[in-house]
Amino acid sequence: MMTPLIELHGVTKGYSRNVVLKDVNLTVNEGDFVSIIGYSGTGKTTLISLLAGLAKSDAGNVLMEGQPIRGASPERGIVFQNYSLLPWLTVEQNIRLAVDQVFPNLTSAERAEHTASYIAMVKLAHAANKYPKELSGGMRQRVSVARALAMKPRVLLLDEPLSALDALTRATLQDEISDIWQQQRTTVIWVTNDPDEAILLADRVIPLLPGKDGATLGEPLAVPLARPRDRREIVHESAFKKLRHELIQTLSAAKRGLEDASVTRKLAVPDILPEDLSVKRIFGARPVARRRSQLQKEEVKVHVS
Numbered sequence: 296m297m298t299p300l301i302e303l304h305g306v307t308k309g310y311s312r313n314v315v316l317k318d319v320n321l322t323v324n325e326g327d328f329v330s331i332i333g334y335s336g337t338g339k340t341t342l343i344s345l346l347a348g349l350a351k352s353d354a355g356n357v358l359m360e361g362q363p364i365r366g367a368s369p370e371r372g373i374v375f376q377n378y379s380l381l382p383w384l385t386v387e388q389n390i391r392l393a394v395d396q397v398f399p400n401l402t403s404a405e406r407a408e409h410t411a412s413y414i415a416m417v418k419l420a421h422a423a424n425k426y427p428k429e430l431s432g433g434m435r436q437r438v439s440v441a442r443a444l445a446m447k448p449r450v451l452l453l454d455e456p457l458s459a460l461d462a463l464t465r466a467t468l469q470d471e472i473s474d475i476w477q478q479q480r481t482t483v484i485w486v487t488n489d490p491d492e493a494i495l496l497a498d499r500v501i502p503l504l505p506g507k508d509g510a511t512l513g514e515p516l517a518v519p520l521a522r523p524r525d526r527r528e529i530v531h532e533s534a535f536k537k538l539r540h541e542l543i544q545t546l547s548a549a550k551r552g553l554e555d556a557s558v559t560r561k562l563a564v565p566d567i568l569p570e571d572l573s574v575k576r577i578f579g580a581r582p583v584a585r586r587r588s589q590l591q592k593e594e595v596k597v598h599v600s
């Protein structure tokens with residue numbers, strides 16, 4: 296049997312005493328387009344960081360072709376929400392820098408050609424000599440995608456790449472990236488908080504379910520929609536509606552479960568009455584401080600999240 300490109304087995308990751316991800320399992324095969332969808336703050340960036348090799352798991356295995364992922368590598372391209380372009384370099388130079396690092400054995404002319412082809416792929420040939428500050432958010436994110444793909448990664452990891460863009464630009468980029476993926480078939484792990492985006496783009500959608508002791512990946516849902524997908528048409532398809540409903544139900548059920556999880560802690564609540572400030576205080580007439588034994592015990596329900 297073919298070794299999966301990416302595998303996570305029983306992965307747990309936290310910061311100090313706070314567990315963020317708990318017992319996460321994932322299998323991604325070569326050529327897959329997987330989207331992972333979760334609420335804000337559930338650990339999506341933490342998951343991408345583990346896959347990229349930018350963070351280390353506390354327990355479990357993070358594997359690429361059966362080997363533990365140790366540190367960052369150009370084999371795993373990353374696109375972040377905030378573009379992360381170098382502001383003092385033009386579009387062409389930003390991409391060229393990455394190409395020079397990854398393909399030192401190509402001639403200068405070959406590297407220039409390679410760079411230009413990826414700039415053209417994201418439709419930015421007219422802006423090749425512009426600096427990031429001269430570009431719109433959508434254009435900047437196109438540069439980030441071109442830079443990541445120009446390194447010819449085995450897998451492309453995208454962390455909410457379109458979340459900072461307005462809805463119209465986001466839709467355009469979703470379509471463009473979908474087209475590019477159909478030509479290139481690079482393996483993609485796309486993290487998002489948008490169910491429509493997750494379904495529109497991916498072959499498989501996996502919910503990241505919040506839990507009391509950390510979030511975990513739920514059952515993958517296959518997307519049975521033919522490609523190319525037209526966003527205006529698929530929203531009317533029953534398979535799309537069913538999947539969207541199931542995804543939202545699963546995610547909101549996990550969140551509700553979290554909110555209902557309450558514990559009863561015994562808190563000692565002092566039975567002190569607020570001082571009546573309208574009564575003039577007479578020197579020496581302060582109320583006597585209460586002792587611990589005089590405190591009233593009350594049970595208070597506290598929500599833990």
Ligand SMILES: Nc1ncnc2c1ncn2[C@@H]1O[C@H](COP(=O)(O)OP(=O)(O)OP(=O)(O)O)[C@@H](O)[C@H]1O
Binds near residue numbers: 315337339340341488
């Ligand atoms: N370096 C860190 N040190 C301590 N806590 C962290 C660190 N990074 C993330 N966290 C915490 O881990 C939890 C998950 O964070 P993470 O950024 O992975 O979530 P997210 O799903 O990507 O959120 P968002 O959608 O808001 O970007 C949060 O509670 C966050 O405060």
